[in-house]
Amino acid sequence: MLTAPAHYDLSVQGQRLRVTARGVWTIETAASINDALERDYGAVTYDSVDYHLDGVEDMDTAGAYLLTKAMRVGDDIKDWQLVGGTPAQKTLLSVAADAQMGEPPMEPRQWYDILDRLGRATLRFWDELYATLAFVGQFFVMFFGVLLNPRRLRVKSIVALMEEIGLDAAPIVAMLSFAIGAVIAYMGANLLGALGFSVFMVDLVGVAMLRELAVVITAILIAGRSASAFTAQIGAMKMRQEIDAMTVMGLDTFETLVIPRAIACLLTVPILTFLAMMSGILGGLIVAWATPTQISPALFFSRLQETVDLQHFWVGMVKAPFFALVIAVVGCRQGLAVSGSVDSLGSRVTTSVVQAIFAVILIDAMFAVLFYQLGV
Amino acid sequence: MKPVESADTSPIEATGILTQFGTNVIHKDLDFAITRGEIAGLVGGSGSGKSVLMNTLLGLKVPEAGEIRYFGKRRSDLDPVEEMRLKNEMGVLFQGGALFSSLTVRQNIMVPMIEHLDMSKALMCELADMKIHMVGLPPESAVLYPSDLSGGMKKRAGLARSLALDPQILFLDEPTAGLDPIGAHAFDTLILSLRDALDLTVLMVTHDLDSLYAICDRVAVLVDKRIAVYDRLDVVEQYDHAWVKEYFGGPRSRAALSTPGQKVATKQKGATPRGATAGH
Structure with a gap:
């Protein structure tokens, strides 16, 4: 089942970022591309995102989430559209785009925690x-x-x-x-x-x-x-x-x-x-x-x-x-x-x-x- | 969204199931096959073995006879890797949520990810937060413990955990039991919208007639130790069996039926998950 890993291309045309994805974008392959993808998103500047997902064989919410990371820079969410892909992929993308992150987990504070527990x-x-x-x-x-x-x-x-x-x-x-x-x-x-x-x-x-x-x-x-x-x-x-x-x-x-x-x-x-x-x-x-x-x-x-x-x-x-x-x-x-x-x-x-x-x-x-x- | 060739094979197909505890026969010659992408309701009297059947389909209990095929394959034919993958394709929401009480909601959702995937904690956190959002919980609930949650929120958190690995099949054990009518309706809507968004196959054991009428595509009736009828509700209602007649002909059933607009309204409202605007 784990045949084609996830591939992607990023290119900027004017202020639009074109994301072309191919392969399998599921939770199993997500970890392998997360870091590179995040770095590449950070390296370009753009206002809105176009997704070309015709080559995607399989996608789940984790894969969709990785793709939507392109639109969440800082707190605001950029405009996006699905240029090539199925309606199901669009639904998944909008679900993922909509997600709000909770507070990050509390960092352990060593001394404070020891005193806290002692008290x-x-x-x-x-x-x-x-x-x-x-x-x-x-x-x-x-x-x-x-x-x-x-x-x-x-x-x-x-x-x-x-x-x-x-x-x-x-x-x-x-x-x-x-x-x-x-x-x-x-x-x-x-x-x-x-x-x-x-x-x-x-x-x-x-x-x-x-x-x-x-x-x-x-x-x-x-x-x-x-x-x-x-x-x-x-x-x-x-x-x-x-x-x-x-x-x-x-x-x-x-x-x-x-x-x-x-x-x-x-x-x-x-x-x-x-x-x-x-x-x-x-x-x-x-x-x-x-x-x-x-x-x-x-x-x-x-x-x-x-x-x-x-x-x-x-x-x-x-x-x-x-x-x-x-x-x-x-x-x-x-x-x-x-x-x-x-x-x-x-x-x-x-x-x-x-x-x-x-x-x-x-x-x-x-x-x-x-x-x-x-x-x- | 998974490979197309599995579209016409049933995700779960059980044939000739015999379950018994000692001399007490629970199921005999039970045949049941779920169609891909549908929401199937399972009803039956108390003690008729609905939960046992769910446990059997989940693989928690091995039937005394008969076989169960998952996506066309017998469980015993799978190698350990395939079996693990199969397990990850099935998500369960237990009746009380069955959340781990020593972990926060986010950590609960991360448990299956930590067990089965090799990815960074930060990414897991983000994916868990996305699931929390998908089931309609506020972002603040990520750091809460199950004891801080209300009954409805616990169910939603349990649902988020069962969706952690993007399963294809979702089992729900009495998902709306113990919720107030508003909460129950919201939960029904949520399940419908998740099914549409994630292309899930859902099997739900329920006694909630409103849920049956609102979201189930087909309903299976477990009487006389087997699935007597498995069809659309209007067909099931006409089925000639004393228990079925009483169940669907009772005053509560008529009350649920007398709000015909509900199904349509739910469908429209629930086309996408909470807040997922389609207008992009």
């Missing part, structure tokens, strides 16, 4: 902080309102969400903490074994899993898995105006969407944490047994009972509901903040995961300080 990011940070705090306040008011009036609890949706958040996540939580328990045990076997205290690895696995790792791993996994899902679900509902529809029908979005998710998280995250603790210790137990340290399961358990206090378990467990609430609140808040565009959905999901994980680790650090001061 916007700072403002956004404060807005975000304020909105999150406002959301948390609203959340607690609604949450206790619902707890005081249990008829407003949506049990069905809570159960369904518990399956989604808890049951579906159980295998991955168990597997991950099993692996982490095993890793800790290996580390203990290596380091403590060199000192001849390899039996202390039981203490290490027990305290680390119960106190910190099980609950943090669970929370981070649920933050990645469910906070993103909450944001995406609620965000998509917002984009498709389902939230508006609910509001109009008198359904409270907090009561129907946010509270069930928060309660489902509150109920499942502690259970998942318990599961993570158990499988983490199991991982440690198997490694302790299989490595040259040869700590038998019976010895492992008796050692665990002797040295690892029950309070470590409670220190881990007490953090779970806090993490659960933070994950649910962040996920739902970001979902409700989605605006109409696809971009905002993507960035809100990202923000939700990042904020949830950030908050989990920050709260964990705060608890560590608190427990240290309390001496537990």
